[in-house]
């Protein structure tokens with residue numbers, strides 16, 4: 296900062312505005328209060344009477360939009376059953392902490408896709424009242440799920456069209472920004488990620504009720520049949536977009552459900568031809584352990600046979616995820632592909648959205664496309680593109696500044712220099 300004044304100007308050595316256009320060099324983002332005023336070539340005269348945030352050698356881009364996270368969980372390697380033992384009070388404090396981690400990593404808008412009871416409504420209220428600084432929060436509250444379904448411990452169980460409609464209305468009354476519905480099983484014990492959990496008519500009742508109140512809907516889909524159901528029911532977005540099927544229809548071992556991944560071209564095409572966005576939760580659980588092992592191997596030259604086997608398994612998972620990105624791209628899904636973190640469950644850490652971008656690039660996205668998948672496209676999927684997701688006049692001045700050019704290496708997003716939210720410098 297050089298001088299104090301009413302006007303704030305951000306000088307950008309390189310500006311990536313999120314619209315997909317070529318980056319511009321040495322420009323000024325002149326703020327108009329909380330909004331982006333104008334963007335023009337940098338001139339020294341702009342310093343006069345202004346507060347200048349000088350990032351003449353850094354890269355400036357829109358604040359990141361993480362379309363899928365769970366702030367009230369710890370991202371510390373616990374199972375859902377272990378997380379579930381925590382009190383609501385503890386979960387609320389954890390959410391406040393995790394919101395700070397997200398903000399420091401450059402996420403200025405996030406969508407919380409499921410927490411117990413009313414925890415996240417309270418956290419959002421505290422932030423909106425200025426008690427804490429955090430990203431803009433779009434809150435689902437309790438995910439709508441069948442009795443005993445994935446995330447049932449959040450308190451959002453509903454069976455049949457009537458109950459689902461009532462649950463949606465209750466969530467909207469409590470302040471839900473969007474509705475998250477579990478269309479398949481997941482990592483919750485007793486559920487199977489290879490099986491759908493709701494009938495099309497049930498999903499449709501959630502969509503109807505949510506749209507009646509102007510709320511978007513998104514469905515947890517780890518089963519192929521769940522994706523097909525979500526497309527048919529007219530959801531707005533699906534999460535994970537995994538193609539799993541049950542390994543055995545009748546399961547005798549309850550604690551470890553058997554399912555197997557198998558890409559389904561027909562269902563994938565139906566998804567690609569629909570208006571639904573797909574929020575790919577790359578990298579998913581296991582990635583941290585995998586990248587630690589990869590780093591160890593690089594350092595030491597070799598690993599123990601057990602560690603090498605674990606590294607190989609991790610590598611296969613990462614390659615499978617990159618491969619699904621490649622297949623979605625081949626089907627022309629780029630404009631609807633969102634990269635999100637799913638931070639919170641298991642070992643999925645907060646503030647590491649760049650890991651998902653690495654896999655997206657591995658799967659054939661250009662770094663620019665990957666960046667848009669967690670800025671412009673993510674904002675569109677969350678219904679907030681009119682306010683955030685790109686840096687253009689009239690939009691919120693939510694801005695991330697990083698040391699080096701992420702178009703050369705998306706991992707450069709790790710080195711955060713500063714973050715602005717609504718024109719205020721909140722980090723750095």
Ligand SMILES: [Zn+2]
Pocket residue numbers: 363364365408637
């Ligand atoms: Zn999730």
